[in-house]
Amino acid sequence: MNILSLFVLIPVLTLGGLLLCGNTRQIRSVVATGASLLLALAIGVVIAFLNERAAGNTAEMLFRSDVMWYKPLNIHYSVGVDGISVAMLLLSAVIVFTGTFASWKMPFQQKEYFMWFYLLSVGVFGFFISIDLFTMFMFYEVALIPMYLLIGVWGSGKKEYSAMKLTLMLMGGSALLLVSILGIYFHSAGEGAPLSMNILEIAQNSSMPVELQRWFFPLTFIGFGVLGALFPFHTWSPDGHASAPTAVSMLHAGVLMKLGGYGCFRVAIFLMPEAAKELSWIFIILTGISVVYGAYSAIVQTDLKYINAYSSVSHCGLVLFAILMLNQTAMTGAVLQMLSHGLMTALFFALIGMIYGRTHTRDIREMGGLMKVIPFLGTCYVIAGLASLGLPGLSGFVAEMSVFVGAFQETDTFHRVFTIIACTSIVITAVYILRVVGKLLYGGIVNEHHLELTDAVWYERFSVIVLIIAIAGIGLAPLWLSNLIQNSLIPVLNQLNF
């Protein structure tokens, strides 16, 4: 049994285990076991990967396994990881783990909730380990559908509207993707050779002419970009996040939005490098807009979740922006930013969920001075905020600086101008973060009832502390991670320099 397949197997088994559960205690023990196993597995894979690399294994993808699945179309269940997917697996495992603890208490139907939740994580893990386009796409869809129910059933506010909007927009994106995957497939090999869905084989043998790439690159980039909150296809994000229950917001902003960035990088740029070079300018403009647009929009929001949703638009915009710089430093920054953003948004959404569970409002105008009554949650919120505005020592700084330094290596005026525009986001981010922190946590108590709030309980503390440790870990010792990512980028760079 391939070690990577465990990433799919464990959530599936958890799902099965949940089916048998009768009471809350059983549910909790099953999900806690599943989540812990996943986290342990992810850490184990990272260590195993580093060992392999240290031992001199220079294969592009490690832990390969390949099973023919559907012969007529040459579709395989094919898995393998490089440094980037390993990092994303670790991120996903951390978020699933903390998300599980953040949903320790659910008002109703906890079992069904967790079942959809783990189905979603099947999709997420499967996506990151796949190197077969079709299997990858299948897992991608598996990750999207449960979202509809999780938001529609367990959400809050105008949940039906948000769930429908999110699903339709993301499905629209996957429709584009399907077209482009077929396009890539039919040009995956030279004249007469058998066609392939395997990303590595396509990258070597692709015969897609540049004229066709010009069509399929934008389709792929937008298809994945919708999930990565690419302007102007980002509007599912504020509503979706606001309506989703806590752990779903965490998983969605933390991991699912990363599927977009990862896909843009792994499929759009890796397989269509010529068009990527030619057309990157269009998307640099769009992502450049995303970065500042999201940040400015966040300044005036009053709902905590909307603030973080727009902040995500800005931060994820930076991910795509960095990928499009098409150089090693910036792309490393992009992956770091995916990790960093995943962790800190998950932290934000977890905290917002916990605060909402106590105050029953997310409107910052109705809250104030909470630091005094719930100091633990307050302090963690400040830490999340500082990570978000790029304080050195936390993950955001490392990621942003890699992106900016990388982007600055592109010398022409166009890149310079957009890099400087993207840089200004560090100031705007500070404005909206400090505004929220100031209103929510400092000052006097606004609502008398808030005086009786109780601080976080053990499972809440546990989930938050794990996230903070991960954020600080990346922020304090980034070298191993950035080396891991940088080395994995070499095949892409070779593609780009054909």
Place this chain on the structure above:
Amino acid sequence: MEYTVLIFILPLLTFLALGLLGTKLKPNVSGSIGTTVLGICALLAYITAANYFSMPRVDGVRETIIPLHFEWLRFTENLKIELGILLDPISVMMLVVITTVSLMVHIYSLGYMHGERGFQRYYAFLSLFTFSMLGLVVATNIFQMYIFWELVGVSSYLLIGFYYTKPEAVAASKKAFIVTRFADLGFLLGILLLSYYTKTFSFELLTSGDSTLFSQAAGTTFMGCSVMSWAMALIFMGGAGKSAMFPLHIWLPDAMEGPTPVSALIHAATMVVAGVYLVARLFPVYYLETPEVLVLIAVVGAVTSLYAAIVACVQTDIKRVLAFSTISQIGFMMVALGVSGLEGHEGLGYMASMFHLFTHAMFKALLFLGAGAIIHAVHSNEMSHMGGLRKYLPVTHITFLVACLAISGIPPFSGFFSKDEILAATFAFSPVLGITMSFIAALTAFYMFRLYYNIFWGEESSHEHTPHEAPKSMTLPLVFLAVVTVFAGFIPFGHFVSSNGEAYTIHLNWTVAISSVIVAVIAIAAATALYKKKSPVPDRMAAALPKLHHAAYRRFYMDELYLFITKRIIFNHISRPIAWFDRHIIDGSLNGLANVTQRVAYAIRGIQSGQVQQYVYVILLSTVVIAALVLWFL
């Protein structure tokens, strides 16, 4: 000198310990831990300084040593962030200044903050600040400096907002962070530009005087200025933000909302001189590559200095007076750097600037701590609530007077020597600038003695209870700093610190010295006449120039400008329209699309009627039409 690393690790560990344990520790335990650790750090810093300065010079120049460095993050082949320790005259001097002032503030706070809620948090933040500031001054490369630059910024944010239930403190901390962040954007862009063209972050390489490093940038211009000028000017913008240079100074007066010992440490002695330190650190680059930016620095310094001195003359909150005085004095340091040369006696300005940084740190910390003792006694910041306090606060009174004399430039106090060197350097550069700076020096003497007389002389205002002298833990640091202020002027400073590392012997320029003393004495005399006893003249003067007085009192409306930009422009005219656009145009068009789909679906659903006759009819008709078409085309 590997033990130097302990100077940084200890405060960091203290921060983590105090921060994590929090209220589980008793307040006085955390206070003593913080203070003891800082004492050890100060001791280590003195040992480092003694060892460093006793090392023999190599070719008559003080060496730069890097006892420790490691790679932290690699961007490209050449561009990597290292964390390390760089010891050279200015960084060693800064180590001494920071640990000394920080230790005094730690001791002082034991008394001043006694019984405050969040005492442990306070000491944790102080340790964090000390760690960050020390990391900043020993940075081996410009990116390490930027990292710690941000960290001191956030420590400052946390400490200004220490009384977080007070709305003014929250607003002030936010303002401080955002304004300096804006300046740091310039700093970051400057670093990016500089490092792109020179392919290095390292201070050692940048300041080696090797002009081939900058050859790639040669000839590249942007909007009429060379790209190096842009880079260095942008880096200076970062320094200007931290050092509260006009027009980025607006955060500093508000920062006085923080606890007074914090103002003494961060906003008077250490963090606010980071900008000066930055320029000094990169001085060879400024001097050799972009002399025009150095002129800009001098001009900005002089304008700031003049502006702040004028405003300081009319403020009534004693901490605000001291804040503007700080801004003005940092302006002096900037001017001195701006007019300095690099070699031999050309480098007078550089040496004077560092000297003034040193003496100013001591006497300004003394002034703030003194102000803290006064506020502690009368529970108010306003001058009108003071007066006649010399009877009640004898120790504070004497030490405050010493500091006032020092800042006014009266011999033999330390400020006289350092300020005199600055004036001599500016006169050598340009007489106009020299005269301007002398005038500002006179203003300084005037507003300081206005402050002094208003606090300690004049009419006593009614007190709820008799003011009493502060406890020993507070007066001890005052006395210590006063002693330093009295004797620091006699340190042969040029022997330790100079622009090129060679020994530099200070010669008093007697013309400048005597004239500046005379000017200072006249200014003090004027202040004595106006403020020693209650006199109607100041009010009458204010009434004679109501507009000017009011404008100066409102700090020439710079804060209104800040509010206009943030509230009006950014909030109301950028963010709101964007948010509206997002909800109504982008989202609206999507909803519109969904609506249209739904309507079309409703409209055409009648076609699927379910009636078989209708279906047969349509099928027949279509068959006929298609057949007809096929026949036609055949």
